Amino acid sequence: MTVEENLQQLGIILPEPPKGVGNYVTWVRTGNLIVTSGQLPWKDNLMLWPGRLGGEVNIEEGYWAARQAALNAIAQLKAATGDLEKILRIVRLEGFVHCASGFRDQAKVLDGASDLLVSVFGDRGKHTRLALGISDMPLNSCVQLGLWAEVSG
């Protein structure tokens, strides 16, 4: 199965890659690595579930927000490569979860991103991960993800 076939089977149409909110670009390629800027759960110019996990946002909402942010990250990879088949490996997911004090289920939230990456890229989607709870997030986003991928020549 190709990545595009996986997307189709999952019923996913990739969004436009979101623009940044400051003086930076949304991806850079260096050698065979692509790195994205921090991705937020934008969907059609709205941010999904702003707020804190363990506060206004529950785990299921956080899971879907993380999935949406990962979808935006995949859209950045598509913009960077033109063809997602060129992605050899998702190297690393950096997951930051906006939390109320005492929240401990960052892993369950970030699985929303990780599950999507594995569904879309198969074995090539098996990535390393950081999972951290952050007290304050730009624009009150409930998650922020950074993604590193290896790309073919």
Add this chain to the structure above:
Amino acid sequence: MTVEENLQQLGIILPEPPKGVGNYVTWVRTGNLIVTSGQLPWKDNLMLWPGRLGGEVNIEEGYWAARQAALNAIAQLKAATGDLEKILRIVRLEGFVHCASGFRDQAKVLDGASDLLVSVFGDRGKHTRLALGISDMPLNSCVQLGLWAEVSG
């Protein structure tokens, strides 16, 4: 314009690259990548505006602190390369902002670093960025930056 000409035009004299505050080094080169340790807003051995954004430190102060930390990061790149013309691309800025609860303008603070990188390196300075709010920072610094750069052979 070369990087050194840009620095001159901006009236910038690069500082000495600050030393670390633990058992680590301030930069490493691996392949064509240079990565710096976390840079703080040291200026002449004083730390600019210690404290939290949204608390003792306002956005304008945070902007200038981020600019100073970026200047220190550029000084690390100079130490690593001997010649800033060898920097092909600023790949990534990792920006951590020390925040009081509820602060949401991490992007405005970190633009102090991003604006400087683009002014100094031009198109080669266009970087990806993470922007995160951190509750507690070593030495009460208001910002900490990590920088990745691609360097020529």
Add this chain to the structure above:
Amino acid sequence: MTVEENLQQLGIILPEPPKGVGNYVTWVRTGNLIVTSGQLPWKDNLMLWPGRLGGEVNIEEGYWAARQAALNAIAQLKAATGDLEKILRIVRLEGFVHCASGFRDQAKVLDGASDLLVSVFGDRGKHTRLALGISDMPLNSCVQLGLWAEVSG
């Protein structure tokens, strides 16, 4: 001295590399880089000193927890390479310390990891470092470490 000789002299027997706690893998190799997932202070399936620095956990305990997490990171490098002599350089330690508000000694805690890396790898263990205070950590762990290493052909 080889790395294995250093380990022996330090009286260290490498643990099994801990498994992750979500849908991700514990290390990836891309080119000559290995990156680990976030490492926690697991020891024999128990987590050392859960809680916050500046709260339930004191600096000395945090130091030893950071050392244990670094030991687990080295175990991941061993799994990735089969032979730690293939590690040319520890490139980067990303250190996140779980803190009560106002804790400022992240560097002293993370030296537990940094000191071990330098003891085990010698000059090849001299790394860059990020040191950040995090308000909420998965599973209430007191530290989380990410490690990047350069490996030979």
